[in-house]
Amino acid sequence: MRKLQAQGVHHITLVGADRQTSIDFWEGVLGMPFVFEQPNLDNPGESHLYFDPGDGRLITIFTNEDRTPEPSRTPTDPGCVHHLAINLSQATFRQAVERLDERGITHSGVKDRGFMDSIYFTDPLGFLIELASYRFEPPVGVTHTQVLLLAHQIRVERGDYNIAPIHLADAIEQLVLRTQESLSDDRTPKRAYRG
Incomplete structure (x- = not known):
């Protein structure tokens, strides 16, 4: 028996509300370029939006114009996704509180995680987002x-x-x-x- 050897996350897909809410949040708040769109090939009533989180991989969102944003916290039951952590440079991280505050986005403030710093807030649909910034740079050729x-x-x-x-x-x-x-x-x- 052999493993199916993973070589990184290909993409993460989330269920969104309407198209514009997704674009406004993922590109307009988090700065992820909106790079691709097509129908959800498994559900023609939905669109499939693709965003680049900064490393050339993808975060994709299924949207449907009949769904409206509901900001209550998404489930955290076993098997559910608890949160998504987005990597920020130290320069951007040091501006994060101010930039969230100027938009009126409620957040946790900076949390000390020992090897990194974190700030938590929810997207317009109640999904928990973590802004994370490492406190170290690895040596060249090391991850x-x-x-x-x-x-x-x-x-x-x-x-x-x-x-x-x-x-x-x-x-x-x-x-x-x-x-x-x-x-x-x-x-x-x-x-x-x-x-």
Whole structure:
């Protein structure tokens, strides 16, 4: 028996209300270019809108002009999607509270997640959105998940409760040692200042 090896999320599809509400939110609030539209091939009464979340992958929305936005929170029962996290640069994240406030969008404020910062709010249909921004940049050729995996291992080994900046910094240092060559025989930390 063999796995069906995943190589990333292809797209995520959400059920939307009307077409304009989806465009106004996904492009007009979150800045995702509206790149493609066609009928929902499984339901000709719906349209299928495609947005680029910034990494070249897709978030798609099924829309129907007979559906109106209902802002009550979407279900969080087992099997339901709890929330969707959107990656922001630190520069944009630092502007997020102000930009949500100027639109009158109720939000959680900034939440400290140890390895990232988060802000939560709901879309016009009550679906929970998280704006997330990593507190670190991985070394060249290494992914965020590789840093997080090693930081987790360091955290568990030390008996710490959650990932903190020290675990991230130590993971990054170890990953640089593993992935980047040097002419030095001894790459241990040194005291460069004498006296």
